[in-house]
Amino acid sequence: MVAGGVTYFSKARKDKTQEELVAEAARMALYDNDINLDKSEIDGSVTGYFSDHFEQQLKFGAIITDYLGLNPKSHVRIEGGGATGGLAIREGYAQVASGLLDVVMVIGFEKMSEVNTAKGNEFIALASDTDFDFPVGGYYSGYYALMARRHMEEFGTTEEQMAMVAVKNRNNAQHNKFAQTNPKMNPYGMKDGGSIKVEDVLKSPYIAYPLKRLDICLMSDGASVAILASEEKAKKITDTPVWITGSGAGSDAMRAGDRPRDKKSLPLLPHEKPEWYKNLDYPGVHSFRAGREAARQAYKMAGITNPLKQLDVIELHDAYTSSEIQTYEDLGLAKYGDGGKLVQEGQTLVDGEVAVNPSGGLIGNMHAVGATGIMQAVEVFWQLQGVAGKFHGSDKTQVKGAETGLIHSHAGTGTYVTVSVLRR
Amino acid sequence: MTEVFSIDPLIIKNDYYIEYRHSYGKTSPFFTNLAKGKIMATHCEHCNKTYLPPRNDCPECLRETKWVEISGKGTIHTFSTMYFAGEKFLKDVPFYLAYVELEGVDTLFLTRIKTKNPEKLKIGMKIKLKTARDPEWRATDVWAEPDE
């Protein structure tokens, strides 16, 4: 990876069209990253966006390649719900690694503000089973609430621990000028944003027990862009490229209830022992098998044998505070059942053992679905280059001496998950 | 006349309505049997697995499954109260959703719980599936009620 760019994220960027937002992020990628790359050297593009419903425009990729002046070069659109961004990065990586293209622009975007929030929730809910789950009133906060309650039952995870995730991510976002919840630095930020405390989360209204308003991610307008290049080309473009050393992808049943609950479905990571989990029915509805499988593949490829020690910074798909805790366990940062303790001990703070979501993540920074996984790549790229503070407008988000990072992109109730490992 | 919300930037109202003629395909008997008060699941004889929601084709071996009637008795695996919902279901809040474990079924089934005593709901509680007398031909034609 040689360059990255993002827009200011907002509940509603009514000042620009979708393609104008993409241009804002692409311009940052091309001109603010201290690189030696002319736009004409880009061989092709990948666009990632989730829903054609939000803007009532199908095949938006064609508008983007036209608007960015990338025609007549190669282009493909990638869609995979919440994991769209991670899958787009993986597609760009595959195009470069296979030798098909030398330089690829990976572009993610979503403009969710043109419909009301309940309609937006309904569009997202249509990305669940529409014969059996959606018609009974199923929607994503409901599905995650059901999973979170089972996680509490199995492992003793608490609402306070979940609240600590919200506080960490929301407060990290107060030092990132692009973040939607940062009204001090982001001209398009939420007026009622700003830092929060555990009590604020616990006092916020329930959406679906145990999840409260402040446990739940944002809905955003915005775009993000990553430029990937072959090894040879990357060294010419920049003195400080970031290498994608591992890429993994997993999948699982659309209806979480259809997933196994048994003793044989858990893929172990190198540092784990079978006796830890001899009584655990897996994945059930408390864990994400696709995330575990994606991590297993990426760790194997990148030589990660002790993720908590080897990884310095992670941007993780915190759609809900509960799912950040669940994902700690799937990524092997904590034993199954110990995810809540990891955040409670402060191990995932910016200066903790492994910084998780220093950008603010989906709870503090943004969730413009198609842009999210690519925002994560851009954030970890800047962290590993040591320039996160410069871009964010505050040094407080920079993870000191970060050498190895991870991005985790997650769809549905864990239907598609990608994990990529990046190194300086 | 086009409804205009703002001049700079110019923001106008668009809408879009779609009617679908949706087929339930080989899972149709699930819905038509609910109308007769019967709860049917699908069973793979080769894998000895029973699926609900039903599947015509076993995901493990891809052989075709057979219909079996189930008791509809089971327990709550996990449940939650919905205080908010997608636009279509906002009128129903608060309502209760649960994954239930059903006798003779290997998968969990997502359904609404109807009860006059929501404060008594708990994981492990016995439930029984009930069916609608006047079918809407949707998954809401079946729901769970406490059975203890």
Ligand SMILES: [Zn+2]
């Ligand atoms: Zn079978």
